[in-house]
Amino acid sequence: MTRTTDFLAPARLGRLGLPHHLVMAPLTRNRAEADGTPGPLMVTHYTQRATAGLLIGEASTPNAVGQTYPNITAIHTDRHEAGWRRVTEAVRAAGGHMFLQLQHGGRVSHPATTGLTPVAPSPVPLPETIFTPRGHRPAVVPREMTRDDIRATAADFAAAARRAVAAGFEGVEVHSANGHLLHQFLAGNTNRRTDGYGGPAGRRVRFTAEVTEAVADAIGADRVGLRISPGSTVNGVREDDTEALYPALLARLKDLDLAYLHLVHADPDTTVYRRIRADWPGVLIGNPVLTDLTTEAVTRAARDMLAAGADLVALGRPFLANPDLVRRLRLGAPLNPVRDRYLMYVGGADGYTDYPALDAQAPSPSRDSIVATDGPRVA
Ligand SMILES: Cc1cc2nc3c(=O)[nH]c(=O)nc-3n(C[C@H](O)[C@H](O)[C@H](O)COP(=O)(O)O)c2cc1C
Numbered sequence: 001m002t003r004t005t006d007f008l009a010p011a012r013l014g015r016l017g018l019p020h021h022l023v024m025a026p027l028t029r030n031r032a033e034a035d036g037t038p039g040p041l042m043v044t045h046y047t048q049r050a051t052a053g054l055l056i057g058e059a060s061t062p063n064a065v066g067q068t069y070p071n072i073t074a075i076h077t078d079r080h081e082a083g084w085r086r087v088t089e090a091v092r093a094a095g096g097h098m099f100l101q102l103q104h105g106g107r108v109s110h111p112a113t114t115g116l117t118p119v120a121p122s123p124v125p126l127p128e129t130i131f132t133p134r135g136h137r138p139a140v141v142p143r144e145m146t147r148d149d150i151r152a153t154a155a156d157f158a159a160a161a162r163r164a165v166a167a168g169f170e171g172v173e174v175h176s177a178n179g180h181l182l183h184q185f186l187a188g189n190t191n192r193r194t195d196g197y198g199g200p201a202g203r204r205v206r207f208t209a210e211v212t213e214a215v216a217d218a219i220g221a222d223r224v225g226l227r228i229s230p231g232s233t234v235n236g237v238r239e240d241d242t243e244a245l246y247p248a249l250l251a252r253l254k255d256l257d258l259a260y261l262h263l264v265h266a267d268p269d270t271t272v273y274r275r276i277r278a279d280w281p282g283v284l285i286g287n288p289v290l291t292d293l294t295t296e297a298v299t300r301a302a303r304d305m306l307a308a309g310a311d312l313v314a315l316g317r318p319f320l321a322n323p324d325l326v327r328r329l330r331l332g333a334p335l336n337p338v339r340d341r342y343l344m345y346v347g348g349a350d351g352y353t354d355y356p357a358l359d360a361q362a363p364s365p366s367r368d369s370i371v372a373t374d375g376p377r378v379a
Pocket residue numbers: 025026027028029058059101175177178227264287288289290291314315316317318342372373374375376378
């Protein structure tokens with residue numbers, strides 16, 4: 001891939017030709033039906049944003065126990081697959097390409113939502129409340145995963161990946177970031193295991209590596225991305241040895257020829273991006289965590305990402321609030337402000353499919369200083 005800081009120039013991702021270097025980051029919006037099936041509103045939401053070129057569909061659970069919150073999307077039944085197929089067909093007809101993020105919540109889950117005891121590397125509960133259909137509830141102590149659970153969970157990820165491809169996605173992104181199950185294995189404070197999946201960094205990376213390998217075996221490595229958030233403390237994880245952990249993980253995965261590595265980090269001077277770039281020979285997607293959502297700041301951050309060695313730039317809230325983000329950035333036009341803390345638990349079109357395109361509104365300046373984390377916790 002050519003190195004350029006012109007993020008609006010055409011790009012490639014493996015065999016996909018992309019119209020520019022911008023990618024829509026995964027954005028959980030809790031608009032699925034109760035069983036996790038995407039409905040018509042989600043078709044509209046993603047189609048509106050198809051000029052993203054590459055869209056990463058929101059975190060979707062590969063099995064029942066991995067569900068984090070009510071009304072998040074899933075991909076483990078025929079019905080889920082059929083619902084997602086309506087999304088991918090509409091996005092493709094509108095000229096977009098789409099991957100789907102696969103996310104198991106691990107301890108970020110609650111029996112009031114799933115009817116099941118959450119599972120995790122070790123019985124260490126989330127030190128926070130969790131949103132459930134009955135409101136916010138204290139987290140419960142998760143059950144420590146057995147070797148059989150570990151094998152079965154990797155197989156669930158692989159099966160979900162096969163379903164995603166059958167549903168028309170070009171590939172999947174394995175979510176090993178932001179304190180969810182895979183990140184709980186990476187982080188020392190949530191992984192207290194004494195078997196081959198716990199202890200030093202080289203053993204804590206094993207579960208993420210095995211899940212990624214299982215998914216790559218299932219659908220081909222060129223259809224598989226991996227998302228990481230080194231040093232992130234979202235959802236109560238603490239790594240302590242970030243400097244050893246990620247080189248160990250990347251060393252184990254770099255010969256797999258994955259479609260991409262997706263790095264999210266609040267890193268204004270791009271140090272972490274440059275470090276990971278040096279350790280990763282494949283495609284790198286950089287997702288800067290923005291503190292200023294103006295046209296000028298988003299433009300600067302996208303250029304900085306490419307200058308730091310990223311091949312593509314993922315943006316979250318700018319796409320959330322601007323269905324025509326790419327056009328606005330081309331024109332240097334103002335961006336819509338992000339409304340109402342993403343209207344996360346509300347459901348419906350409000351704050352979801354009703355963000356106007358440029359021609360449908362009077363220009364307004366945008367400024368939003370909410371720091372993004374992951375999914376409903378920010379609401
Ligand atoms: C409403 C919302 C939902 C999110 N959902 C996800 C998700 O499903 N998976 C994920 O990995 N990150 C998720 N994130 C994090 C974003 O992908 C992104 O990393 C973050 O918003 C920083 O990028 P930005 O500054 O461009 O918004 C979410 C963020 C927000 C604001």
